[in-house]
Structures are given as C-alpha cells and as structure tokens.
Amino acid sequence: xxxxxxxxxxxxxxxxxxxxxxxxxxxxxxxxxxxxxxxxxxxxxxxxxxxxxxxxxxxxxxxxxxxxxxxxxxxxxxxxxxxxxxxxxxxxxxxxxxxxxxxxxxxxxxxxxxxxxxxxxxxxxxxxxxxxxxxxxxxxxxxxxxxxxxxxxxxxxxxxxxxxxxxxxxxxxxxxxxxxxxxxxxxxxxxxxxxxxxxxxxxxxxxxxxxxxxxxxxxxxxxxxxxxxxxxxxxxxxxxxxxxxxxxxxxxxxxxxxxxxxxxxxxxxxxxxxxxxxxxxxxxxxxxxxxxxxxxxxxxxxxxxxxxxxxxxxxxxxxxxxxxxxxxxxxxxxxxxxxxxxxxxxxxxxxxxxxxxxxxxxxxxxxxxxxxxxxxxxxx
Amino acid sequence: xxxxxxxxxxxxxxxxxxxxxxxxxxxxxxxxxxxxxxxxxxxxxxxxxxxxxxxxxxxxxxxxxxxxxxxxxxxxxxxxxxxxxxxxxxxxxxxxxxxxxxxxxxxxxxxxxxxxxxxxxxxxxxxxxxxxxxxxxxxxxxxxxxxxxxxxxxxxxxxxxxxxxxxxxxxxxxxxxxxxxxxxxxxxxxxxxxxxxxxxxxxxxxxxxxxxxxxxxxxxxxxxxxxxxxxxxxxxxxxxxxxxxxxxxxxxxxxxxxxxxxxxxxxxxxxxxxxxxxxxxxxxxxxxxxxxxxxxxxxxxxxxxxxxxxxxxxxxxxxxxxxxxxxxxxxxxxxxxxxxxxxxxxxxxxxxxxxxxxxxxxxxxxxxxxxxxxxxxxxxxxxxxxxxxx
Ligand SMILES: Cc1cc2nc3c(=O)[nH]c(=O)nc-3n(C[C@H](O)[C@H](O)[C@H](O)COP(=O)(O)OP(=O)(O)OC[C@H]3O[C@@H](n4cnc5c(N)ncnc54)[C@H](O)[C@@H]3O)c2cc1C
Numbered sequence: 001x002x003x004x005x006x007x008x009x010x011x012x013x014x015x016x017x018x019x020x021x022x023x024x025x026x027x028x029x030x031x032x033x034x035x036x037x038x039x040x041x042x043x044x045x046x047x048x049x050x051x052x053x054x055x056x057x058x059x060x061x062x063x064x065x066x067x068x069x070x071x072x073x074x075x076x077x078x079x080x081x082x083x084x085x086x087x088x089x090x091x092x093x094x095x096x097x098x099x100x101x102x103x104x105x106x107x108x109x110x111x112x113x114x115x116x117x118x119x120x121x122x123x124x125x126x127x128x129x130x131x132x133x134x135x136x137x138x139x140x141x142x143x144x145x146x147x148x149x150x151x152x153x154x155x156x157x158x159x160x161x162x163x164x165x166x167x168x169x170x171x172x173x174x175x176x177x178x179x180x181x182x183x184x185x186x187x188x189x190x191x192x193x194x195x196x197x198x199x200x201x202x203x204x205x206x207x208x209x210x211x212x213x214x215x216x217x218x219x220x221x222x223x224x225x226x227x228x229x230x231x232x233x234x235x236x237x238x239x240x241x242x243x244x245x246x247x248x249x250x251x252x253x254x255x256x257x258x259x260x261x262x263x264x265x266x267x268x269x270x271x272x273x274x275x276x277x278x279x280x281x282x283x284x285x286x287x288x289x290x291x292x293x294x295x296x297x298x299x300x301x302x303x304x305x306x307x308x309x310x311x312x313x314x315x316x317x318x319x320x321x322x323x324x325x326x327x328x329x330x331x332x333x334x335x336x337x338x339x340x341x342x343x344x345x346x347x348x349x350x351x352x353x354x355x356x357x358x359x360x361x362x363x364x365x366x367x368x369x370x371x372x373x374x375x376x377x378x379x380x
Numbered sequence: 381x382x383x384x385x386x387x388x389x390x391x392x393x394x395x396x397x398x399x400x401x402x403x404x405x406x407x408x409x410x411x412x413x414x415x416x417x418x419x420x421x422x423x424x425x426x427x428x429x430x431x432x433x434x435x436x437x438x439x440x441x442x443x444x445x446x447x448x449x450x451x452x453x454x455x456x457x458x459x460x461x462x463x464x465x466x467x468x469x470x471x472x473x474x475x476x477x478x479x480x481x482x483x484x485x486x487x488x489x490x491x492x493x494x495x496x497x498x499x500x501x502x503x504x505x506x507x508x509x510x511x512x513x514x515x516x517x518x519x520x521x522x523x524x525x526x527x528x529x530x531x532x533x534x535x536x537x538x539x540x541x542x543x544x545x546x547x548x549x550x551x552x553x554x555x556x557x558x559x560x561x562x563x564x565x566x567x568x569x570x571x572x573x574x575x576x577x578x579x580x581x582x583x584x585x586x587x588x589x590x591x592x593x594x595x596x597x598x599x600x601x602x603x604x605x606x607x608x609x610x611x612x613x614x615x616x617x618x619x620x621x622x623x624x625x626x627x628x629x630x631x632x633x634x635x636x637x638x639x640x641x642x643x644x645x646x647x648x649x650x651x652x653x654x655x656x657x658x659x660x661x662x663x664x665x666x667x668x669x670x671x672x673x674x675x676x677x678x679x680x681x682x683x684x685x686x687x688x689x690x691x692x693x694x695x696x697x698x699x700x701x702x703x704x705x706x707x708x709x710x711x712x713x714x715x716x717x718x719x720x721x722x723x724x725x726x727x728x729x730x731x732x733x734x735x736x737x738x739x740x741x742x743x744x745x746x747x748x749x750x751x752x753x754x755x756x757x758x759x760x761x762x763x764x765x766x767x768x769x770x
Contacts, residue, residue, distance in 0.1 A: 132651065133719035158720045202727040204738050209720075211729050270519040280755050329712070336587075336745050340517050340753060341542040344586055344746045351587035354745070358715060359723050368663045368716060 005069060010076055013069075016053075017080035024049060025086040027349050033087065034206035040164055041200075041208035042087040050088060051120025059099055059241075065115030071241055075248035075303040082252025085356050087207045089123050091363075092161035095245040096238070097124035097169040100186060104226040104234045109188055113167070124188075125165035127156040127212055128235075134365040136239055137232060138179045141214060143172035143187065149221035150174075150187070152195075152214040160363075162210025163200040165191060170214075174229050184231035187223045194218070205356040240317040243364045244302040247317075247324035250360045251299050254292055254328045257335040257353040261285070264339055281338060288331055295320075295327040318374035325367035332357040386455050390462045397431045399424035402469045406640055407736060408590065411473050414503025416550050425469075429503060432471035439477055439501040442485065446493055447501030457683075475544070476500035476507040478629040480553050480571075483622045487610065496571070508574070509626075510540040510554035510596060511619070517542075518756050520555070521564045521616060525598065527556035534558075534570065534608070536578075536601040544750075546581045546594040549574050553622070559613050569615035572603040588742040589725075623752060624696040630751045631696075631703030632682065641740055642733070644710055645672060652717035659717075667713045674706055694764035701757035704747035711741040 005013075025046050033041065050056060058074045060066020078090060098117050101109055101124075116122035131138055141154025152172055162168070168191050176183030191198065195217035201209045226234050262285055265276030275281055302320035305313040335350040336343035343350050365373070381389075401424040410422045412429050420426040432438050435449060440456040442448020451459065463470075481500050484492055499505040516522040525538025536556060546552070552574050559566030574581070578601035583591040610618045641647065648668040649657035659665040682703070685695045714737060715722045722737050724730030748754040762768045 129720070131719070132721040199729055200727075201729040202725045204723050204725045204742075206725070269515075270517060270522070272519075275518075278755075280758070333708075333745070337748060337754070340749055341512065341593075344749060346585040346587055346589075348587075351742075354587065354742070358741075362719050362723065366716060366719070368661065368667075372661075372663060 005073060010072065013073055014076050014080065017077045018083070020050075020053070021080050021084040021086050025081075026084050027352065030085045030087065030206070030352065041161070041206075042089070046086070047088050048120055050090075051118070054118075055090065056094055056120045057114075057118025059094060060102055060114050060118050064102065064110055065118045067118075070307040071244060072300070072303040072307050074245060075299065078245050078249040079252035079255075079299075082249035082254075083256040085205075085253065085352055089161055089165075091242075091246065091249070092125050092165065092208075093117060093123045096126040096160065096242045097165075097167075099238045099241055100126075100169055100225060100234055101188065103238065104186070105188070106225075108222070109225060113188070122167070123161060123165040124167045124169055125159050125162045125191075125210075126171070127159045127162065127168045128171040129158045130154070130156060132157070134362065134369050135179075136235065136365075137181045137184065139171055139173045139184055140178045141170075141172045143170075143174050143185060143219075145174070146218075148218055149223065150219050152187075152217040152219060154214050156212040156214075158201070158363075159210045159212050161208045162212055163198050163208065167191060168196075168212070169225075171231060171235060176229075181232045183229045184235065185228050186225040186231040186234060187219060188225055189217075189219050189223050203359055205352075205359040207356075207359065237313075239364060240314055241306055243317050243321045243370075244299065244306055246360055246363050247295075247299045247320040248303065250324040250328045250357070251292070251295055253353055253356060253360065254295065254324070254331045257350055257357075258285075258288055258292060258331050260349060261331075261335045261338050268340075275338075284334060284338075288327075288334060291323075291327045291330060295323040298323040315374060315377050318370045318377065321365060322367050322370040322374065325361045325370070328357045328361060329367075383454055383458060387458050387462065390459055391465075393435075394462055394466060394468060397428075398463075398466060398468045399428055401425075402428045402471075403467045404469075405467075405642055405733075405736070406469050407732070408640060408739070410469075412471065412503070413473050413506055413545070413548065415506030415548060416504070417548075418503065425471075428469070429471040433502050436501065438472045438474075438503065439481065442481065442497065442501060446485075446497035448497075472503045474500060474503065474506065475509055476505065479509065479622050479626045480507050482625040483618065484609075486621065487618065492609065505550045506545070506548060508543050508546045508549035508552050508596075510543055510546075510552045512542045513539060514541050518753055520619070520752075521567065523555055523557060523567065525554070525556050526560070527558050527568060527570055527603070529558070529605075529612075530602075533605055534603045536570070536572070536598045536603055538598050540596040540598075542584075542593045542750075543581075543596040544593045546574065546596045547583050547591075552596075553609075555615055555619055558615075564616045565613055567615040567619065568612055569609045569618045570603055571607045571609060572601065576601050576603070578602075586743070587745070588739045590739075590743075620693060624693050626751045627696040627700035627757070630747060631699035633703070633707060633747060640736055644675070644714065647714050647733075647737070648717050651714065651719075651721065664717055667716065671706075671710050671713050675710075678702060678706055694761055697752075697757040697760040697764070700751060701748075701754050701761070705754060707747055708744050711744040715741050 054067040055077055057066030058069045061068050101113055113122060130140055143150040143152050168189050170187040170189055172185055173183055174185040195215040197213045199211045201211055203209055265281055266274055268275050298320040302316040305316045332354040336354055339348060339350055342348050401422055412425050436444055437449045440449040440451045440459050444450040477500060481497055484496055511520060513523050527534040527536045552572060554570050556568055556570050557566050558568040578599040580597040582595045584593055585591050652659045652664045654660060659668060721734050724734050724738055
C-alpha cells in the first residue's frame with residue numbers, strides 16, 4: 001500500500017495535516033492543557049477527529065480495519081503535529097505499540113485490538129523502558145511461567161500515555177541475563193490487573209508518561225505475542241519505526257521554532273536596525289537552515305526505507321534520529337538565545353519547543369545512543 | 381599571619397560555625413537575599429548569615445570600615461576554597477555585593493560609601509538593577525527612562541524590564557536619561573528607594589517556572605538629587621564599569637553553580653556511571669571529560685584574569701562569554717547523562733536532585749543573555765581586545 005502514494009498525495013496529506021493542527025490544536029491549546037494540568041494530557045475530541053480522518057489506523061492493514069498508508073505518511077502527519085507541539089496517542093498507540101500487534105499478533109489479538117485502534121476507540125501503551133537512558137534490550141522485568149500463564153515483576157519507566165491507555169504492550173524477560181537480546185518476550189495485557197500500579201510522571205514538556213510497577217501480576221498464557229523469548233526480533237523493527245516517527249515530529253518542531261525565530265530577527269530592532277541584519281546572527285540562522293534541511297532529508301529517507309523494507313533501513317533510522325537530535329538541540333537553544341530576555345519568559349513560545357525538544361531527543365535513543373548504534377551497524 | 385595559619389584558622393572557624401544544614405545543596409528558594417523583609421526558609425540560614433556578617437565574610441575583600449572582612453585576595457581565595465571544601469552555602473546573595481558595592485568602592489564618594497556599603501554587607505538592603513528596557517537591551521544606551529531636573533529633586537518616568545527580583549528589592553540602581561539630545565552622553569546613574577510613590581512592579585514568569593524578573597514602571601517618582609552617582613550625564617562610563625563587575629560575577633555561576641546542584645563530576649558519575657562511578661559509555665565519557673578539561677582551564681583563567689590589577693572590560697567579557705557558554709554546555713551534558721530522569725517537572729516520581737537539575741538546565745539558558753548577551757560580549761572582545769574596526 002504505502003508505496004502507492006504519489007508525491008502529490010504526500011503534499012495533500014501535509015497540507016491537510018498542517019491545516020488541521022493549525023486550526024484544531026494550535027500552540028495555545030497545548031498551553032491550555034498544561035495550565036489546567038489536564039489529567040488526560042491530550043484533547044480526546046481532537047483525537048477523535050484525527051481518527052475519523054484515518055490517522056489512527058495509518059499503519060494498520062486494510063484487512064484489519066486500517067488504511068495502511070505507511071511510515072512516510074505517518075511521518076508527514078507527525079511532522080505537522082510537531083509544529084504545534086500537539087500531544088496525541090499517535091506516538092504511543094499508533095507508532096509504538098500497535099505495530100507490534102500488526103506484525104506478530106495472533107488472530108484473537110488482532111481482532112481484539114486493531115480495528116478498535118483504527119477507530120480511535122482503544123489506546124495501547126508500550127511498557128518497555130527501564131533505564132533513564134534508552135536501552136532497548138536491558139530488560140529486568142521478569143515474566144515467570146506458572147500454571148495459569150505468567151507472573152510479572154518489575155518496573156517500567158517513561159511509558160508514553162501509560163496512565164490513560166486501555167492496554168499495555170509489555171516487554172518482559174522470560175529467560176537469559178538482564179541485558180541480553182535473547183529471552184525477551186512481548187505480552188498484550190490489561191492495565192487494571194491486580195498488582196499493577198501506574199503513576200503519571202509530570203514531565204518538562206507537559207506530555208504524558210508514566211512509571212508502572214508490576215508486583216506479582218498474574219497474566220494469562222494467551223497474552224504472549226509471537227514466540228517465547230523471541231520478542232526482540234519483533235520489537236527492534238517497530239522501535240526503528242518509532243524512532244523515525246519521533247524524528248519526523250522533531251523536524252516539524254525544529255522548523256517551527258526556526259520560523260518563529262527568523263521572523264523575530266526581522267522585526268526586533270536594536271542599534272537602529274533589525275537584529276537579523278547583524279552578520280553574527282545572520283550566519284547562524286543560515287547554518288540552522290542547512291542543518292534543518294539535512295535533518296529533513298535524513299528523516300524522509302528513513303521513513304521511505306521503512307516503507308520499502310530496505311536492507312539499510314536501520315542505518316538510515318540512526319542517521320535520521322541522530323541528525324534530528326543535533327538539529328533540534330541547536331535550533332531550540334538558538335531560538336531562545338536569539339530572542340534575548342523575552343526568550344526566557346514562559347510567555348514566549350520558543351521555550352515550549354526547548355522543553356519538548358529534550359524529551360523528544362531522549363525518546364527511543366538520543367544522539368549518543370544512535371551514534372553508537374550506527375557505528376555498530378556499519379561495522380566500525 | 382601566614383597564609384597557612386589563615387587557612388587552618390579559617391578551617392577551624394568554619395567547622396565550628398557553619399551549621400550542618402548549610403553544607404547541603406541548596407534549593408533556589410532557600411537562598412538568603414536579605415533586605416528589609418528577609419526570608420530565611422532554612423532554619424539554620426539566619427544564624428549562618430549573621431555569623432558570617434559578624435566576621436565581615438559576606439564581603440571578604442571589602443574594607444572592614446564598611447562591614448567587609450579586609451582580606452587580601454589570597455586570603456579570600458583560601459576562604460572560598462575552605463567553604464567549598466565543606467560545601468558551605470554562600471551566606472548571602474545580593475546584587476549589592478556583586479555589583480553596586482564594588483562599583484562604589486571604585487568610584488563612590490566617602491559619603492556614598494558610608495551610606496550604602498555596610499547595609500549591603502549586613503544584608504539589610506536588597507538592591508535590583510534597572511538597566512534594560514523594552515527597546516534597549518543589547519543597545520543599552522538607547523534607554524528612554526527620563527529623569528527630569530526639578531530643582532531640588534529628579535522626576536523619573538519610564539519603564540524597565542527583566543529587572544531581576546524587583547518585586548523583592550528595597551532599592552534600585554537605575555540608568556536614566558538626563559539629556560535627550562545625545563545618546564551615550566545623556567545617561568546618568570541614579571539610586572532610589574523602590575518603595576517610593578510611583579514605582580510599580582509586575583513579575584514575569586520564566587521558562588523555569590520561577591518568577592524571578594519583572595516589568596518595572598516609574599510614574600513621576602521623586603528622587604533626591606544627592607542620590608545621583610558620579611556626574612550628571614556621566615552615567616554611561618559608570619554603567620559599563622558596573623557591568624564589568626556583573627560579568628565577572630556571572631562568569632563564576634557555573635563554577636559554583638550557586639550551590640544548587642552537586643558538583644558536575646559527581647552528577648555525571650551518578651547518572652552515567654556504574655556502581656563505582658566509572659562512566660563506561662565512551663561517548664558520554666568523552667563529553668564529560670571534555671567538559672571537565674574546559675572547567676579546569678576556565679578556573680585557571682579566572683584566577684589569572686580576575687587577579688590582574690584592572691579587570692579590563694574585555695577580560696570581563698571573555699570570562700562572561702566563556703563561563704556562561706561553558707555552563708550551558710555543562711548542563712546539556714548532564715541532561716544527556718541523566719536521560720529521562722532529568723526531564724521531570726514536578727511530582728514524587730522524580731527525586732529532588734532530578735527536579736533541580738531540570739529547572740537549573742532551563743535557567744542556565746539565561747546565563748548567556750543576562751548581563752549582556754554572548755553576542756555582545758564577543759563584540760566587546762573584538763573591539764576592546766582585538767581592536768577590530770566597527
Ligand atoms: C534571567 C535574566 C535576568 C536579567 N536580569 C536583569 C536585571 O536584573 N536588570 C536588567 O536591567 N536587565 C536584566 N536582564 C536583561 C538582559 O540584560 C537583556 O535581556 C540583555 O541585555 C539582552 O537584551 P534584550 O533582551 O533586549 O535582547 P536583544 O538586545 O533584543 O537581543 C536579541 C538577540 O539579538 C542579539 N543581538 C543584539 N544586538 C546584536 C549585535 N549588535 N550583534 C549580534 N547580535 C546582536 C542578542 O545577542 C540576542 O541574541 C536579565 C535577563 C535575563 C535573561
């Protein structure tokens with residue numbers, strides 16, 4: 001499906017998404033969610049409208065009730081959502097958790113979830129990370145087999161939408177040592193089982209994440225996805241999709257923070273001239289433009305490679321996330337600096353981008369992680 | 381007394397007089413700023429300040445007659461080292477100590493020194509800095525706040541902005557325009573009471589969540605004429621001289637971190653290190669080591685430069701530029717080491733250190749803006765030190 005989208009289709013989707021987020025969830029909406037300390041963390045009505053347009057099912061096969069437009073199309077939407085810093089279940093449910101079920105779920109699991117996700121009626125959170133820095137295979141949460149299925153013990157951190165999701169996609173260890181790639185298994189479970197304790201974390205970007213503790217949680221044997229101990233083979237490509245998707249969001253955020261800043265350079269005057277006329281700032285703005293364009297190319301290349309299941313997709317994803325991290329760190333810092341005093345105020349929007357930037361940078365691996373992984377992948 | 385004697389005496393005194401609670405990392409809201417309505421949030425902070433005031437060690441190098449400690453530069457350096465050794469909190473934060481006081485010691489009249497300095501060392505009067513205006517930031521000399529000569533007083537009208545802690549300040553040192561026909565040569569340096577009729581202050585919220593700076597409005601504020609420092613219309617040179625002190629002060633923020641956070645090395649080891657603190661990840665290790673190398677070099681530079689007889693404007697700018705950019709980089713490195721743990725805004729799912737880290741990281745972005753931006757410092761270096769044409 002995905003490779004049937006033309007350039008024109010993509011442009012249409014981009015324009016539709018830009019208009020949608022601009023009208024339905026501008027930056028002001030994000031501020032409002034933040035200031036009212038909204039318990040859900042995103043706007044359910046906006047999410048319903050997004051789902052109506054098919055975005056919740058964008059990675060789901062048509063046979064399962066989705067529209068199957070692929071990663072590039074989802075990236076286009078995420079990029080636009082990054083411009084308005086829109087929080088939605090796109091990252092948690094659509095990009096991170098559901099693709100695992102699409103790829104490896106059995107008939108019952110698929111029927112149970114996929115069309116409901118595509119309708120926007122079901123949210124699933126990926127309960128994966130355990131360390132403060134992204135470490136995809138460092139899993140100490142244990143799933144121990146017993147007569148009734150498995151018993152889970154452990155602790156998960158930074159679970160996106162963990163406190164509002166209906167289900168959890170749990171990554172747990174059924175064998176081997178805590179940091180081995182082998183022995184990881186995936187489970188689709190209810191979030192309200194006895195022994196599960198979910199605590200929302202209040203993050204600097206005001207988005208949703210949760211810490212989840214599992215204390216002797218009994219889950220049915222049928223909740224496993226794929227084979228016992230073979231979870232990493234399913235998880236890794238899905239994580240690559242998630243990395244590319246987050247990089248696309250970051251691209252949009254970087255572009256928007258940059259545009260706001262360039263506009264400011266044109267209107268703010270000091271020494272009787274627009275500050276954008278000073279070469280010290282001019283050159284740095286021009287440099288940022290270059291970095292954004294490189295990140296853009298890298299992100300699009302990674303998304304396309306995922307859709308085409310290209311052999312070097314993982315490498316391209318590393319390139320995309322690493323570039324997006326460097327770019328957004330630079331742009332978010334410069335945006336504040338070039339605004340001067342006003343950039344330090346809560347009232348100025350550039351600060352919102354700075355805060356979101358660092359969270360998105362860490363999500364699914366920061367630049368340090370991806371440089372390291374890239375070096376491994378290309379055999380350095 | 382030899383320096384060695386001074387050190388052991390100081391060490392013993394601190395050991396005895398610095399309360400245990402004053403040897404711990406300090407949350408922002410436990411800083412002591414003094415003033416007419418002082419806040420001592422930490423119960424031991426009052427006695428700590430009072431003991432240091434008594435010894436003159438809130439202003440170690442100021443002359444004793446103005447409430448200072450009368451220490452030589454070498455002795456003051458030892459005092460700092462000994463305080464750092466036990467992680468002692470600075471007893472008093474103050475723009476009077478860091479900015480106005482040093483200026484008045486340089487250029488103030490005898491009467492001005494007697495009137496203003498001792499209350500600063502004792503933490504009795506809290507000062508704020510009225511420099512920036514909405515239209516005059518980097519181009520500070522473009523300021524428009526007027527002070528009209530009304531015979532026996534000045535009448536001040538205008539607006540300042542980004543005035544740090546104006547809402548808690550007792551007095552302000554303020555740049556005003558006394559001649560509208562010229563730019564730099566029409567500026568004067570005025571001191572006045574923030575409780576005067578016609579002064580209005582509105583706090584502004586920062587990205588770090590704190591409300592540390594303000595919009596400050598003056599509507600027909602009457603100021604006695606003897607509160608003008610230096611010559612009428614001679615304020616620009618004074619303003620710059622004070623900026624040099626401010627910049628030297630800000631440049632050291634990263635080194636001491638205001639004591640809010642544990643030392644950089646400890647944090648890096650804690651967040652990125654193994655059980656023994658060894659940082660195994662070679663890339664993080666490189667980032668941290670590079671930072672610490674720059675720290676050492678910067679420390680040496682500060683000692684060497686600040687010690688030179690007249691810390692020329694260009695040198696203060698170098699320290700300000702490098703120190704603040706270095707501090708910002710340092711915070712970014714720690715954020716990388718900390719990962720998700722550094723991204724907490726509030727709530728019990730994060731420990732206090734994590735939360736302080738996040739807020740401090742955000743606050744550090746202002747370091748390269750306050751006291752003149754990095755770009756302005758680079759311009760000063762290019763002009764004053766390198767003599768490059770405008
Ligand atoms: C946390 C904080 C506390 C502060 N506290 C105080 C205070 O207590 N009292 C006070 O008076 N002020 C205070 N300030 C204000 C501070 O001094 C000004 O913000 C600063 O001088 C910059 O002015 P501006 O904000 O108008 O920015 P602008 O001057 O508008 O600068 C915007 C951008 O343009 C750049 N720029 C401007 N001119 C040039 C040039 N010629 N070449 C290259 N780049 C240029 C700047 O570097 C900056 O990046 C504080 C600021 C902050 C952030």
